[in-house]
Amino acid sequence: MTDAHLKETRVDGETVYDGHFLKVQKDRVKLPDGSHSEREFIRHPGAVVILPVLDDGRILIERQYRYPNDRVFYEFPAGKIDPGEDHLECAKRELKEETGYTATEWKFVCTIHNAIAYSDEHLEIFLARGLIEGEAALDEGEFLETQVVTVDELLAWVREGQISDVKTVIGSFWLDKLRRGEWSLD
């Protein structure tokens, strides 16, 4: 189906804020009815998310303080993709850096878009199995702790609201579908 009645077309634009972490782009666009408007959005390199499954079926999860909401969140390991970096290589690097674990089996799960109104960020989710413990090597200024939980616990925390970070909510639902055998990977 053609989406000309929905599509917006770029006229021109510029980077209006170029910070250490955030880059804001502001474009003038032509709307489907021919009128003009502006679109401001964050340019993001994308990120990876890892669902680390231990041999006993339990799941490795992190607790990390997140400044914008002034609280600690339960989160799956995740991190930004370096320029030109392969997604799977990034996932392996981030799992090792944040938790110390390496994995012998990796599967792609899905891509999600977390802030489509104002960011081009995409998150690439991978499942990691055959986990082998090792030494973490956190980035400077990065503080987090890891914890081991069951899929039942994850699902209960999603239902009750203790897990509200979207990548972690979605990863938990996927783990539920996979353990039931309703969905499979590859």
Place this chain on the structure above:
Amino acid sequence: MTDAHLKETRVDGETVYDGHFLKVQKDRVKLPDGSHSEREFIRHPGAVVILPVLDDGRILIERQYRYPNDRVFYEFPAGKIDPGEDHLECAKRELKEETGYTATEWKFVCTIHNAIAYSDEHLEIFLARGLIEGEAALDEGEFLETQVVTVDELLAWVREGQISDVKTVIGSFWLDKLRRGEWSLD
């Protein structure tokens, strides 16, 4: 449990970009080890998301072009909370504006946080039943179309990646849990 070993404390900060839509805050913070760093993030008023269930069990969904990713997304109706606006009132307003529908039964589903690394945005998800058709009244510069789908279709599209918007992925998983009777509201 105390989270002093994870928590960051604000030293000072300022609004570094104050656009039409996006506001970027940059704060100097003290890290758990006493060192200092900077945190840049988007200040967002929060948003509501509506899961509109028709009397025959099918679901009302939207297709909307999103400029940052230059593509059309399947999405549940959603919109930003006005200053001081009650979340449920906002959900009723957005459902009516975007789709024309009103609903006789509303239930709170959950709160999600979609970009915890760089935004304080929270999304409040509501289920709407007892839907009554009416006239939509889109905001100026807003273009979208609605479509009616089954929960089976939603779940298949999540699994296959046609649905990747996080609020829509999470809403679809919740609809699956509710129709199975595994989870309930209230």
